[in-house]
Amino acid sequence: MQRQAFRFFHPMRVRWAEVDMQKIVFNAHYLMYFDTAMADYWRALALPYEASLQALQGDLYVRKATLEYHASARADERIDVGLRCSRIGNSSLLFEGGVFRGDTLLVGGELVYVFADPATQTPRPVPELLRSVLQGFEAGESMLDIRTGSWDTLQAHAGPLRTAVFVQEQGIPAELEWDADDASALHAVAFNRLGLPVATGRLVRQADGAARIGRMAVLPLLRGAAVGRAVLDALVEAARARGDRQIVLHAQRCAEGFYRRAGFAAQGDPYEEAGIAHITMARTL
Template sequence: MTARSDFRFFHRLRVRWAEVDMQKIVFNAHYLMYFDTAIADYWRALSLPYEESMVAMGGDLYVRKATIEFHASARIEDMLDVGMGCARIGNSSIVFEGGLFRGDQLLVSSELVYVFADPATQTSRPVPPVLRELLQGFERGERVYELTAGAWADMGEGAGALRREVFIDEQRVPAEMEWDEHDAVALHGVARNRLGKVVATGRLLSEAPGIARIGRMAVHRGLRGGGHGAAVLRLLEDAAKARGDKEVRLHAQRSAEAFYKRLGYAPSGEPFDEAGIAHIEMRRVL
């Protein structure tokens, strides 16, 4: 892989002062860190929270070999794109190839060889079929998560687990405020990764004739910014539109206000406190 077009996935970074040496170019050891950082972002692109996903698959990945080849130097303030792709999968090994680009210019190329192994003994194990299929599918351009919508009886186990992680454990929302009678009548949307874990969720209610209310939007902490929340939101909007609603309303946490604005929502009214968290109502015409 030597051209930008060879890669589907890119991680963008800017060269920092601390990464430049006395020659005023990036110190060679930092390039391996750049590729390792890109690998971490690659797992997010697969909709895999790394640690818990490896536990679910009964193993972990260990670096066996890491090589880099220098073609040109990066300098302070350069905006760099680190391309990363799965090149080969053996019985227990996975080979990634990387390319560090400034614009279309290839500066550094890399090969990283990982071995899937038992964490306790670090003895190799076959790459799990689900991981093999996920990596190959991603490189073919397939979507790595599935969107579904349904009743609480069908979606509640996965959606509820994620909501507990996000709202109760992370944001300290009292449990008695999180669970209510609306779950039983709402339409719940979820995004599930290839391991079957719910990584994003939200629910749709009817507030008044022609007016929908979306709420309980949650995304796995390690996957935020990856498009999962937007995908669930659009899923619920489509369901609202299909049943004849003309407008969607929601209570947005102020920290997520910019996210909803990018998706066409506008603030309505004054900010308010809900469960000890600053919110604002936002609306979108369907």
């Protein structure tokens, strides 16, 4: 099993509590490592697990899990857990995994899942849509469809996302969330391969002619999976295409690093907006 065989990796650091009296990772914890990586694999597919399986009218159950030990991981070591969907049967999915320290394979594993009726746990055929998503990911295809358009076109998708993130999660009053800029803004919504909206943002032209990106919202379960970056990049490209020379945004301080990695630089001092710490950031096109 070679590291190069995997497209997906979940990085981890061995914790002290996972080491046994031999000062190596206790053997059973490797199953936990693979299960933790599986949750991140679904993020890479842009599929929030519960909502996606409900849409597919089924659930996944482990049928068999096997491990093969080659070497040991030790406390505080950095490891990478690779996963790939290597076979899709009528109702079963075979995932192969490897725990690597650098290029060295420590533990190999196989996980067999069965797609089944969640009420009776009786097997069902793997839906063609799920089959397509898994095969597409392993083939290197994008898991997102970014659509841009007017508020009239995308409100039904962007609105619930913004309500969930800003009003319900962050506690921003609803009357502050909705404003007149929505009507004139260019909106972007990211859809996963099941057609579910998972992230949104908007591009507003200010009175001074500068472009402003805002209302960036990503489903919590998919944060850290480059979904927000895909929406941001789409809005930046839209601004560049229409001739904008500079983009500004009001970044929440907790997201400042995200925007820095996208080429934005902080301007001025932090301030509060809707009770949340922000800082103005800008990028020249």
